[in-house]
Amino acid sequence: MHALVRELYPICRSITGDGVRQTLARLQQDIPLQVHEVPSGTPAFDWTVPREWNIRDAYVKDSRGQRVIDFRRHNLHVVSYSVPVRARMSLAELRPHLHSLPDQPDLIPYRTSYYRESWGFCLPHRQLEGMAEDDYEVCIDTTLEPGHLTYGECVLPGSESSEVLLSCHTCHPSLCNDNLSGIAVATFLARHLAGVPHRHTYRFVFIPGTIGSITWLSRNEEQAKAIRHGLVLTCLGDSGNFTYKRSRRGDAPIDAAVRHVLRHSRGEHALLDFSPYGYDERQYCSPGFDLPVGCLMRSHYGQFPQYHTSADDPGFVTPGQLADSLATVLSVVQVLEHDLAYVNLNPKCEPQLGKRGLYGAMGGTSIRDLEMAMLWVLNQSDGRHGLLDIAERAGLPFERIHEAARLLLQHDLLAPAAAAPSRAQH
Amino acid sequence: MHALVRELYPICRSITGDGVRQTLARLQQDIPLQVHEVPSGTPAFDWTVPREWNIRDAYVKDSRGQRVIDFRRHNLHVVSYSVPVRARMSLAELRPHLHSLPDQPDLIPYRTSYYRESWGFCLPHRQLEGMAEDDYEVCIDTTLEPGHLTYGECVLPGSESSEVLLSCHTCHPSLCNDNLSGIAVATFLARHLAGVPHRHTYRFVFIPGTIGSITWLSRNEEQAKAIRHGLVLTCLGDSGNFTYKRSRRGDAPIDAAVRHVLRHSRGEHALLDFSPYGYDERQYCSPGFDLPVGCLMRSHYGQFPQYHTSADDPGFVTPGQLADSLATVLSVVQVLEHDLAYVNLNPKCEPQLGKRGLYGAMGGTSIRDLEMAMLWVLNQSDGRHGLLDIAERAGLPFERIHEAARLLLQHDLLAPAAAAPSRAQH
Amino acid sequence: MHALVRELYPICRSITGDGVRQTLARLQQDIPLQVHEVPSGTPAFDWTVPREWNIRDAYVKDSRGQRVIDFRRHNLHVVSYSVPVRARMSLAELRPHLHSLPDQPDLIPYRTSYYRESWGFCLPHRQLEGMAEDDYEVCIDTTLEPGHLTYGECVLPGSESSEVLLSCHTCHPSLCNDNLSGIAVATFLARHLAGVPHRHTYRFVFIPGTIGSITWLSRNEEQAKAIRHGLVLTCLGDSGNFTYKRSRRGDAPIDAAVRHVLRHSRGEHALLDFSPYGYDERQYCSPGFDLPVGCLMRSHYGQFPQYHTSADDPGFVTPGQLADSLATVLSVVQVLEHDLAYVNLNPKCEPQLGKRGLYGAMGGTSIRDLEMAMLWVLNQSDGRHGLLDIAERAGLPFERIHEAARLLLQHDLLAPAAAAPSRAQH
Structure with a gap:
């Protein structure tokens, strides 16, 4: 799993675009994954599938022609969904487009602007402070055009029609715990289940966050009724203890199963009530669906310092923690399979x-x-x-x-x- | 509110009589209060409206003609509802009629004898111990005659027929926390609500304790069915933290509303289960009515040393605490208004x-x-x-x-x- | 009660046989006890009433004719339900048939082999270690033949048909807390209730453990439906605090009654959830009956060092604790009688x-x-x-x-x- 994380790490993913396609193509080497392309402009409940974003290059050059910010060095340097820009400007003009973390001055933050046309660069605060007044050349070589939203789906039919949903988001660029860890655990779980008989049908979805689950639900309203249990998988590679966020129902069988497995495992763990903020459980647990879907993490999103920064790199997740996470999800699956x-x-x-x-x-x-x-x-x-x-x-x-x-x-x-x-x- | 407390403090109230009438007349200057007079002898469920009691004077004079106990100095000196007495007697004969607090030797206790014909004086224990054998002249110039039980009612119609009951007892003589504080908070709340639109109908009742709520309920059995929420207001001016005693139901919306407001306020507070002892919630929560009425206090009745003594004076309640109590009740009202x-x-x-x-x-x-x-x-x-x-x-x-x-x-x-x-x- | 314990102590009881008959005959001196004899071979649900076991003598003699293990000295020396044996053998041959407690080297353990044909002796580990290689004469003079399973039943009719079941096991040989204490408390409770009017019908059963309650239930399926409350009484004479194991239902009136009485008694106590291991509550609480039967003990079976050893002797139980246990059961009976x-x-x-x-x-x-x-x-x-x-x-x-x-x-x-x-x- 850690090798897969390392392999996927350099790809620049976003909620649409070729980065997602490359990622899913790599997963198809391991599991029977069907890739879906949903055209831009397709309505999805209150939302619309956005235009497709792709990036070739992006930089800020100083007057000596030196790339002082360079997308080629780290794809977090560009605000995701930045519109194309080619301009020369002073530091004062550029400054509102530069994002940094004053409290973590050596890290590049992760920023997006999916639903408002905008552009920007992210960089370490220390570097920002060192930028002199100059005549800067700004280039963001992106396209934001009608295209598709791409997601993957791997369905492993069981002997019964009841479904278990395993969902992980694929929209984050070079960030490992969030969420190459979830992608890796889901992929290896699917690979394992593909080889053994099982009662439930297992449905793995690899989707961009928010718009992806909304799009999937809008195209699968009937199918979603078969979901008996579900987990959003994310942040499963760091060294923290497990955190489980209950489904909106709070007492669904998945909530009982995960609690049981965590209680009988060795380590400490935290059980949290549902809240409508977080990952795609927000959509699965919206009142019109109210699916029994919880969210399994190790460290809680937003509560570890590496979260949404360049420090969430391949060194932050370890093979041992990924293996432990997979074993834990497998134990939950065992309970779901045999709880009769x-x-x-x-x-x-x-x-x-x-x-x-x-x-x-x-x-x-x-x-x-x-x-x-x-x-x-x-x-x-x-x-x-x-x-x-x-x-x-x-x-x-x-x-x-x-x-x-x-x-x-x-x-x-x-x-x-x-x-x-x-x-x-x- | 504190000025109102000070103004009402000298009036000698009891469960009937002119002290109650004077009190309600004063409140009518501030709020649209309807005064009801219920004749003595009127049945009220298992009870009967008692004769009306009024007092002009009362004293114990020593043989030198000195008033050693004098109603004019403090109206707690006379046991409420004492029958008329004019007699001369020795200390030994007088002694069984004298009440004091050996553990609080400087305070006058508050005593009543509403339902058994009796008479008595209350005085500081230190003073009692100083009384010499003598030929005492005892005078209690009271009347206990057919008359009326007097209560006030202020109804503020809302846009809906659902009612909120706010009840406070008006029968205590010169005692401030118990319950001029409740009277003051209720009056100012009514004055405020009279000037703003509201959804519920607010019904304020100013009644003598026990017989007053019983009489009101016996005359308003049908009306009581409209009560959706209710609070007995008492002991709201002292410096203690809030205490809320739940309704008999325990999980009524009023119980949830008060708990929520207290939890999100700054201070500590106590939430107590219902018990059938206390103030008029005893009657509202009797099984034949079982109304959702709790009791909001600061310090719990009977659990502060000034309770039912002359130390419960205008210095014991403060403007700041009364204001805080009013604000808290208003917050509860906001919840009741908008909890849809x-x-x-x-x-x-x-x-x-x-x-x-x-x-x-x-x-x-x-x-x-x-x-x-x-x-x-x-x-x-x-x-x-x-x-x-x-x-x-x-x-x-x-x-x-x-x-x-x-x-x-x-x-x-x-x-x-x-x-x-x-x-x-x- | 302690005198009764001492009187019954020497009798060698088992799940069948004359020891049980002698025990019940003694109880008939105190209470109106009906003795039932159920023939060997009678089916009882998944079980069959076993052959009757009786013992006259048992010993191991060394080559000098010395009884080194002697049933006459303590009836725990023989594994209950040992088949007849007459043989000479070496220590090596004898050794697999000898049972001791290495951690409690001075105590004789209590062992049984009801449902597998076998034989054996129990002895202090210290004594076992001292046994030399020798030519031993082994004699177990028992009979295991078609006969009866014997149990006693004392029914005290009340003014209503609702029944309270009080059950204690009578199968243990010379062991006092487990369960001559239960037998004594039940007998004295029955003697008391026989002399006073009561609402419920009280049914006392004195039965061998497991097979006895199974046999009783198989013969009383209809009657069992009248049982509204029940207690298994055991381990009631030691100096430990009370332990109450709830019925399978967990919230039956008997569970509430015992909890209430223990909470308002002086001492500490433990309230345990039901588990399907223990005494005859296992059968009463099997899912096909699910009777509201809990188990009242002082020290919990299996958790005091004297349990199932020769140290559970008349000195281990005291008159005071037996009296306190009886008083406690009587308080529970008072609740059951008057909880209307x-x-x-x-x-x-x-x-x-x-x-x-x-x-x-x-x-x-x-x-x-x-x-x-x-x-x-x-x-x-x-x-x-x-x-x-x-x-x-x-x-x-x-x-x-x-x-x-x-x-x-x-x-x-x-x-x-x-x-x-x-x-x-x-």
């Missing part, structure tokens, strides 16, 4: 586990974890409690409860419940 | 606020409070959540959410919900 | 308690506990709240609320509610 309700076929008193070899023969001693898990599954399997509910009530990890359920199924002590679990609230 | 539910007219994904000038144009930077409030209102306005619910969920003050809602209404992004909000429980 | 809902006959405002002599005459002073209790009962008695709910909301002990209700009934201020209370959840 069963009925105890001997509901009156306990069945005699001992005669089936499922229970220690010598009385008077203490019970083992797996025996305990079997007792819990039997006791709670009245068709109303799914395995995750049982795991939560038992205080045992989901895997152990799932293992117990499989054993009991093998011994005809359990049967699948006809109806889906009506989940208790935690 | 709306529907987002673009419920599918966010509307594009930027093109309407409601959202910052430069991406990559952090969001402002009012933008956040707009996102919350849009996200939660599915017709089921009122603005107070949204403010609570957003962790923002009600004013900010209300401001956001007004902006969104102006831009046709929001419409009033047909039905009233079905409030979530907090 | 009433309706306030004057629901509109408070009735005038003063004119009925139920309220202090002198106003201005503070209220007494019983007056407060009356106000609570009046305020909450709308037919939906039982007395226990009211006690919980008032923060007063149940007795006080019950006393207030009786006074109000006497004064015709209260009447029984037609319907049973629909209990609020705590």
Whole structure:
């Protein structure tokens, strides 16, 4: 995953344009990704797909012809969606178009101006302060023309029509945690799931932030009704603890599943209530959709100093953290796959586990974890409690409860419940 | 307000009589107050309106003709509702009729005997201990005769028939926090609301404690059904933090509104569950009415040392605290006025606020409070959540959410919900 | 109760056999106990009543004819349900049949092998370590033959058909806290209730653990539907604080009643959620029955070092703790008996308690506990709240609320509610 991050890092992505296309083409080497092109001007609810933006070059030259700001050195140097400019101007005229971070004087900030025609450069504050009055040549060689919004979709059909949505934004240029980390984890998860049988259908969307999810939802209103669980994946490569932001519902099965997995993992973690600011969960959780989609991160967006700066580089994300994030998402997927309700076929008193070899023969001693898990599954399997509910009530990890359920199924002590679990609230 | 307290302080009020009439006459100078006279003997549920009590003079003279206890010096010196007495007696005979506070030896206690014929004097314990054996002349020049129970009512009609009840007791003689403070805050609130348009109808009642609210309820059973919110106002002038005692329902909108306002105010405060002891909320919250009426105080009745003593004087309440109490009640009124539910007219994904000038144009930077409030209102306005619910969920003050809602209404992004909000429980 | 414990201590009980019969015969001296005999082979849901086990003698003799392990000295020396053995063997051959506790080297462990044919001896680890290689004579003089499972039932009919189940296991040999303590408390409770009128029908069952409750339930499926409340009584004689394990429902009236009594008692206590491991609550709370049965203990089974060892002897349980346990169970019974809902006959405002002599005459002073209790009962008695709910909301002990209700009934201020209370959840 870290190699993929490094490979995608130099590409200049934005909400439209060739950077996105190159990125998705690279992902197609790993997963069966369908690329969609939506024409500029297409309405998407209250929005309109914007013109396509592409950039060839951009610089500010001093009077000696020296490139003092150079897009070729870092693509964060240009405000994304800057309109074309070719002009000579004084520092005073240029100054309103220069963005820097006085509190982080060595970093280049990340700035965009998608929906207002504008242009600008971003640079370290220290460099800005060193710029002398001069006759500057300003060039932004971009195009902003009718074209397309490009997104990718990878659908892995399961044995059931229920869908799990995994969404990550692909619009950020050379920024790694936000969000090449999410792209890498989603890609490797899709590659894994493509090779194993699964119950749910998994739908991965690689989309530009905001306008991408709005466009996708506007083209998939019916399809979205099949979504039973969903996660926005972002900021998954840094060294921080996990942060999970609940869906708008707050008590959706995805919220319970992620909480369970994080509680039974080693580290500290934070569980946050939904708020309507953040990533594309804003759109998935808008009241007209209210999909059960949460957002899984390590460090919370906006709360680490590297956020939206040139310090969010390949050194800021590590192979180990990416691997841990993938393992965690996989554990959540395991819960979603196997969280079914069963009925105890001997509901009156306990069945005699001992005669089936499922229970220690010598009385008077203490019970083992797996025996305990079997007792819990039997006791709670009245068709109303799914395995995750049982795991939560038992205080045992989901895997152990799932293992117990499989054993009991093998011994005809359990049967699948006809109806889906009506989940208790935690 | 403090001037009003000082002006009303010398009047000897009780549950009936001319002291109440004088008090209400004074309030009529400020607000449109209707005075009701209910004849003695009128049944009021399990009670009967008592005879009217009036007092001209009362004293204990020693054998030298010196008034050692003198009603003219402090009207707390006489047990309220004392029957007429003219007698000479020894200290031993007088002693059972003398009340003092051994633990607060310099204060005169406040005592009443409304419903058992009795008489008595109250005096500082230090003075009681100094009384020598003597031949005392005892005079209580009172009348206890068929007359009336007097209460005042000020109704300020709103644009809707829903009512807000504001109740304060007017039966205490020279005691300031309990309850000239409540009378003053209610009067000034009524004066303010009389001059501004409002949605709810505001009904202020100035009544003697217990028998007054019982009498009012017995004469207004039908009218009481219109009460949607209510507050008993008392002990609002001392320097303590706010104390709010919830309605019997515990989760009524008034309970949520007061809690919200207190949480977003500067100071500490206490939120108490309902109990059936206290002021007139006992009657409003009796099971046959179960009205959504809480009780707002600063220091809790019975829990400050000046309570029901001569130390509850004009120096114990301050202009600043009265003003703060009025401002707080006004904030609660603002919530009650504007806590409506709306529907987002673009419920599918966010509307594009930027093109309407409601959202910052430069991406990559952090969001402002009012933008956040707009996102919350849009996200939660599915017709089921009122603005107070949204403010609570957003962790923002009600004013900010209300401001956001007004902006969104102006831009046709929001419409009033047909039905009233079905409030979530907090 | 302690004398009864001492008297029953030497008897060698198991899940079947004469030890149980002797125990029940002794209890019949104190209470009207019906003894049931269920033939071996009788099906009980997924189980079958086992063959009856009896023991006459058991020992291990060394080559000098010395009994180095002797059942006559302590009946824990033999693994319960050991099959008959007569053999000579080396220590190496004998060793797999010897059980000890290396961490508690002076204690004999308690071991059983009910459902797998096996045999064994239990002994202190220190003694085991001292056993030399020798030619041992092993004798277990037991019978394991078709016979009966024996249990006792004591039914004390009340004025209503609703039942309270009190269950204790009788299968443990010389172990006192587990469970001669439960047997003693249940017996004395039954003796007390037999002499006083009561509303509920009390059903005491003295049964072997697991197979006993399963057998009882299989023979009483219809009868079990009458059970409104139930307690498994065990480990009630040690010096630990009370531990209450909630029923599977978690919010059954029995759970609220025990919690209330423990909270208003002096000591610390622990309230635990249900788990499907433990005593016969496992069967009563199986999903096919889901009876409202909790488990009351002092120290939690398995969590005191004497548990299932020879140290659980008559010195480990004390008369004082047994008495305290009985008093506590009686307090719970009082709650169950008197937790009824009433309706306030004057629901509109408070009735005038003063004119009925139920309220202090002198106003201005503070209220007494019983007056407060009356106000609570009046305020909450709308037919939906039982007395226990009211006690919980008032923060007063149940007795006080019950006393207030009786006074109000006497004064015709209260009447029984037609319907049973629909209990609020705590």
